[in-house]
Amino acid sequence: MKSEKLMNKRCFGMSLLLVVSLAGCFGEENSDLKEWMRQNSEGLHGKVEPLPAVKPYEPFPYNASDAADPFKPAKMDVAKGKGALIPNVNRPREPLESYDLEKLQMAGTLQQGKTIQALIKAPDGTLHRVRQGSYLGRNFGMVVRIGETEVTLKEIVEDSGGDWVERTSSLTLEEVEQNAQKVGQKK
Numbered sequence: 001m002k003s004e005k006l007m008n009k010r011c012f013g014m015s016l017l018l019v020v021s022l023a024g025c026f027g028e029e030n031s032d033l034k035e036w037m038r039q040n041s042e043g044l045h046g047k048v049e050p051l052p053a054v055k056p057y058e059p060f061p062y063n064a065s066d067a068a069d070p071f072k073p074a075k076m077d078v079a080k081g082k083g084a085l086i087p088n089v090n091r092p093r094e095p096l097e098s099y100d101l102e103k104l105q106m107a108g109t110l111q112q113g114k115t116i117q118a119l120i121k122a123p124d125g126t127l128h129r130v131r132q133g134s135y136l137g138r139n140f141g142m143v144v145r146i147g148e149t150e151v152t153l154k155e156i157v158e159d160s161g162g163d164w165v166e167r168t169s170s171l172t173l174e175e176v177e178q179n180a181q182k183v184g185q186k187k
Contacts, residue, residue: 085156085163085165085166086156086164087140087156087164088140093135094134094135094136095122095128096120096122096128096130096134097135097137097138097140099136099137099138100137100138101136101137101138101139101141101153101155101169101171103123104120104121104122104123104137104171105120105171105174106119106120106121106149106150106151106171106172106174107119107120107121107173107174108173109146109148110129115131116131117129117131117146118130118131118146118151118171120136120171121174130151131146132144132145132146136153136171137153137155137169139155139157139169140155140156140157141153141154141155141169142154142155148173149173150170150171150172150173151170151171152168152169152170153168153169153170154167154168154169155168
């Protein structure tokens with residue numbers, strides 16, 4: 001009997017130990033995390049600022065119909081008729097000014113000292129020497145630069161508004177044009 005009592009006490013002790021250890025396992029899950037969150041959120045209170053009041057739309061009347069159109073490039077009216085960009089029609093005309101620029105061809109260049117001249121072929125087959133400052137074409141085109149393969153001109157043409165404007169044009173060496181055409185045909 002003594003052994004039976006002893007055995008019952010042992011079973012009871014083991015059961016009690018088992019129950020106590022299981023109680024520790026079934027405690028509140030993530031309690032340390034919950035405690036940290038509680039401590040760090042004690043002083044925090046969310047407050048959202050109200051949105052600013054929306055002002056009503058007030059249209060702005062545009063009363064500048066007599067002013068310059070802001071969407072068109074402005075033209076300078078400086079000294080209109082007093083030396084503004086107007087071609088000099090009183091100067092003697094050069095032979096190559098009687099041809100359209102598209103009909104003239106650059107045939108090559110010549111150099112004498114530091115002076116470079118371009119050879120320009122007219123539609124009738126004649127060659128003409130031109131230098132910087134010479135005139136070509138019907139649009140008062142003046143030679144401003146002569147390169148090995150190109151002659152650059154500044155032409156003075158009349159725009160749709162009747163004003164004289166300057167534009168840049170060029171004549172390219174015949175061989176360069178022919179090579180470019182061949183390359184274009186191969187593609």
